Amino acid sequence: MKKSQMITIGLVVAMLPLSACVTDPETGNRTISKAAIGGIGGALGGYLLGDLVGGRRDRTEKILGAGIGAVAGAGVGYYMDEQERKLRQQTAGTGINVIRDGDNLVLDMPSEITFGIDSANIDAGFRDTLNQVASTLAQYEKTYVDVLGHTDSTGSDAYNQALSERRASAVADYLSSRGVQSARLATRGYGESQPKASNLDAAGRSANRRVEIRLVPIT
Numbered sequence: 001m002k003k004s005q006m007i008t009i010g011l012v013v014a015m016l017p018l019s020a021c022v023t024d025p026e027t028g029n030r031t032i033s034k035a036a037i038g039g040i041g042g043a044l045g046g047y048l049l050g051d052l053v054g055g056r057r058d059r060t061e062k063i064l065g066a067g068i069g070a071v072a073g074a075g076v077g078y079y080m081d082e083q084e085r086k087l088r089q090q091t092a093g094t095g096i097n098v099i100r101d102g103d104n105l106v107l108d109m110p111s112e113i114t115f116g117i118d119s120a121n122i123d124a125g126f127r128d129t130l131n132q133v134a135s136t137l138a139q140y141e142k143t144y145v146d147v148l149g150h151t152d153s154t155g156s157d158a159y160n161q162a163l164s165e166r167r168a169s170a171v172a173d174y175l176s177s178r179g180v181q182s183a184r185l186a187t188r189g190y191g192e193s194q195p196k197a198s199n200l201d202a203a204g205r206s207a208n209r210r211v212e213i214r215l216v217p218i219t
Contacts, residue, residue, distance in 0.1 A: 052186065
């Protein structure tokens with residue numbers, strides 16, 4: 001872990017309320033509860049993802065090999081603004097959350113609208129929306145497309161990891177079949193390791209079961 005990441009984790013831990021800690025009745029030592037650790041994972045999840053899946057250099061070589069150009073520095077903001085505007089229009093009322101992070105975009109897609117329980121088959125009712133998303137991604141081709149799978153903590157680590165990978169791959173394969181160049185696509189499953197809410201209640205577990213599409217401009 002990089003020193004800067006360690007410092008960030010330290011700052012988040014320092015800001016935790018006392019209710020996030022538990023006291024060992026025998027030793028008197030105070031530690032962070034599992035629920036609080038889950039919250040830290042959600043708070044730092046995006047930060048700890050690091051660079052593009054697969055590495056920027058390798059991805060750029062594939063992009064150039066596919067004949068896909070880059071966005072000029074001064075035009076990046078406008079390019080992503082237009083893509084964000086169109087994606088928000090297409091996904092309004094669908095349950096997809098479009099998040100702007102600097103010049104990057106994240107489409108947060110809860111599993112209840114994308115997949116059945118314990119399934120990596122894309123729900124038939126969601127395909128029309130995903131078709132529209134794919135159309136926009138194909139139009140705005142000067143972006144990397146990372147597809148990231150996540151689960152809640154129900155079940156074993158190994159099972160959740162495999163499920164998150166299958167779901168990410170299913171979405172990426174579907175996007176590819178709808179015209180998004182495969183050179184732009186990469187997938188990663190995070191299993192239960194990147195929660196954005198507590199896994200201690202049904203609402204939190206539901207929020208953690210998701211697939212994210214992260215769009216990063218090619219510059």
